[in-house]
Amino acid sequence: MSEEKKEEEYRLEKDQELRFEVEARATATLELLDGMAEIFGTELTKGKKYLFESCSKVAVYTWHGCVVKISFVTEVAYIADGTPMTVYVNVHAALEQMRQKADEERSRGPRVMVVGPTDVGKSTLCRLLLNYAARLDRASVYVDLDVGQGEVSIPGTIGAAVVERPAEIEEGYSLNAPLVFHYGHTSPSSNYPLFKMLVSRMAECVNKKTEKSKKCNVSGCIINTGGWIKGAGYDSLKHIAGSFEVDVILVLGQERLYSELKRDMPDFVNVILLPKSGGVVERNQHQRSDFRDQRVREYFYGPKKNGDDSFFPHPTEVSYNDIKLYKIGAPALPDSMLPLGMKKEDNKTKLVPLQPGTNILHHVFSVSTAKSIEDAVLECNVYGHVVISGIDPDKLTATVLSPSPEKLPSSILLLMDMQFMDIDM
Template identity: 55%
Template sequence: MTDAKPKDSSEQEFKLEPDTELRFEVENPDNKSEKVVLELKSGNAEIFGTELVKDKPYFFWSGAKVAVFTWHGCTLELKGKTDVAYVAKETPMVMYLNVHAALEEERKKSEAEGKRGPIAMIVGPTDVGKSTLCKILLNYAVRATRRPIFVDLDVGQGQISVPGTIGALLVERPSGVDEGFSQLAPLVYHYGNNNPGANTALYNTVVTSLGEVTMDRMRSNKKANHSGAIINTCGWVKGDGYHQILHIAQAFEADVILVLDQERLYNELVRDMPDSVRTLFLPKSGGVVERTSKSRIDSRDARVREYFYGTKTNLYPHSFDVKFSDVRIYKIGAPSLPDSCMPLGMKAEDNMTKLVQVTPGMSVLNHLLAVSFATGVEEDVIRTNVAGFVCVTEVDMDRQTMTVLSPQPRPLPQTLLLLSEIQFMDSH
C-alpha cells in the first residue's frame, strides 16, 4: 500500500510499492536557503539512476524537481516544505531500463567483435525530460562497469560547462544526487549564445568539431569505445532545429535515436534516417513539468554561479585586473549581409563564422569571456576548444583595465578571449 503519514507539518513518511516513484518539488523563491531533506529508511531506491544510501540525508533547495524510484519497494522520509509530494504508480522507468538493456547488449557485442559501442541521441521538444533520461542511461551504464561519454549539445542550460557551450565528458562514476557528474577534464567548445538558432552556421561548425574529437578520443580509449556515448540535444525540433538534429546524427555517427514525447518528430526521423539508425519512441515521465521563461533564466544563472562558486563544496574564485592591452577579445559572427553584397564566391553564412575584434569597454561588463586554447587568429579559433571562462565584473575606462572573476589565479592561461552573450551578475 502507498501512503503518506504526516508526523508534523514539515515531516512526511512515504511507503512505496515496487515500480512506483515519489515525486516532489521544492519551490520557495522567497527563501532560496530553505531546504528539504530526504532519507531512505528501508528498502532500495534511486534518483535518476543513482542509488540512495540508507539513512543518509540528501538535501534539495528551491527549484529542485525530484523523482525517487524503487524497483522492490521502500520507505522514504521527507523533512521540510515541499510544494507538492506524491507517489506515482504510472512511470516509464521500466521502458527506460529496457533501453539500457538493449544498449548494454550492443556494448557486449562491440566487445566481442572489437567494434565501437552504441551512440545514442536523445531528442524531443523542450521540457520532456531529455537531460533526465541522459542521466538515467549514463548512471545505469556506469553501474554496469561501463565508461560512456556524455555529450551535451544543449546550449540553453549547459550541464557540462556554462550555458552557451557544448561539451563532452568521460563518465567514470554515477552522478551525485545533488551535484551531477564529476567535471574532471571536460572537452568544451564556445558557442556564445543560449539559443541554437542565433547562429546555425556556427552551431553546426562546433558540433562537427566536437564530433570529430569525440570519435578520436573514443578510438584511443578501449573502454570508452565499447561503452559508446549518450548525446543530449536542444529542444528546438522544427525547421532549422530539425536540420540540426540530422546534422548531429551524422557528425556523431549515431546508431540509436530516442525520441521523447513527439510522434511527429519520430515519424520524420524514421523517414529521413538511414536504415542503419534505429529510431525509438518513448513517453515522457508524468512528473516532467513545463518550465516558465523565468525559471529557465534562473536555472542558467544558477549554472554560471555553480561554475565559479560550486554547489555543495564551496569554491573560492579569484578576482583580478586585466589590462585591455594584454588581451584580444573577439566575437564570432559579423552582421549578416545579403548574398548580393558578399565578395564573389563567399556566402552569407560564412559571415556568421567570422571573427570580429571587440574593443574592450563597457560593452563587455557582466559578460562571460571564453579563454581559448588558440594562441592567435591565424589558428582555427572556432574549432579550438576552450580552457574555461571568466566573467567581467568591473570596467575602468580611465585605467584601461577590467576586473574579472576567474576559477584560477592570475595570469590568464591564454590571452585570446571570445565574447559570450551569456551575462552574469556576481552578487557575492
C-alpha cells in the same frame, strides 16, 4: 513568506515513484530510512541526508519498496504508480547487449541520440542511461549539445566528457577534463552555421577519443540535444545524427518527430519512441533564465553544501594590453556588397574584435586555448570561463572574475551572450 518546514514519511511499494518539487527560495532534505531506492539511476545511501536546493524537481524510484523521509517546504509531493522506468531500464539492457557484442567483436559500441521537444525529460533520460552504464563499469562518452542548458560546462557551450562513475545525488557528474567548445548563445538558431560547425568538430574529437580508448569505444556515446525540432531544428538533428554516425535515436514524447526520423534515417539507425515521465514539468521563459543564471553561478561558486558555497572565485586585475576580446558573428551584408565568392552565412562565423569598455561589463567570456588569432579560434576548445566584473578606463585595466587565482592561460577571450552579476562579492 514560505511556510515552516515539515517532516513527512513516505512508504513506497515496488515500482513506485515519489515525485516532489522544492519551493522557490527554500531547501529540502531527503533521507532513505528503509529499503532501496534511486534518483535518476544513482542509488541512495540509507541513513544519509541529501540536500536539494530551491526549485529542484526530484523523483525517487524504488524497484523493491522503501521508506523515505522528507523535511521540506513543498509545492507538490505525491507517489506515482505509473512511471516509464521499466521501459527506460529495458532500453539500458538493450544498449548493454550492444556493448557486450561490440566487446566480443572488437567493434564500436552504441551511439545514442536523445531527441524531443523542450521539457520532456531528455537530460534526465541521458543521466539514467549514463548512470546505469557506469554502474556496470562502462565509460560512456556524454555529449551535451543542448546549448540552452549546458550540463557539461555552462549554457552557451557544447561539451563532452567520459562518465565512469554515477552522478552524485547533490552535485551531479564528477567530470574529469571535459572537452568544451564556445558557442556563445543559448539557442542553436541564434547562429546556426556556427552550431553546425561545432557539432562536426565535436564529432571529430569524439571519434579520436574512442579510437584511443577501447573502453570508451565499446561503451559508446550518449548524445543530448536541445528542444529545437522544427524547420532548421529538424535539419540540425539530421546533421547531428550524420556527424556522430548514431545507431540509436530515442524520441521522447512526440509521435510526429518519431515518424519523420523513421522516414528520413538510414535503415541501420534504430529509431525508438519512448513515453515521457508524468513528472516532467514545463518551464516558462523566466524559469529557464533563472536556471541558466544558477548554472553560471555554480560554475564559479560550486554546488552548495549544507547551505554554503563550495568554492569562491578570484577577482584579478588585468591590463587591456593583456587580453584580446572577440565576438563571433558580424551583421549580415546585402548580397550586392558581398565580396566575390563569399557566402551570405560566412558572416556568422567571422571573428569580430571588441574594445574594452562598459559594453562588456558583467559579460561572461570563454578563455580560448588558441595561442594566436592565426589559429582556427572557432574550432579550438576552451580552458574555462571568466566574467568581466569591473572596468577602469583611467588605468586601462579590467577586473576579471575567474575560478582560478592563476594568471589567465590565454589572452583570447570570446564573448558570451550572457551576463552574470556577482552579488556575493
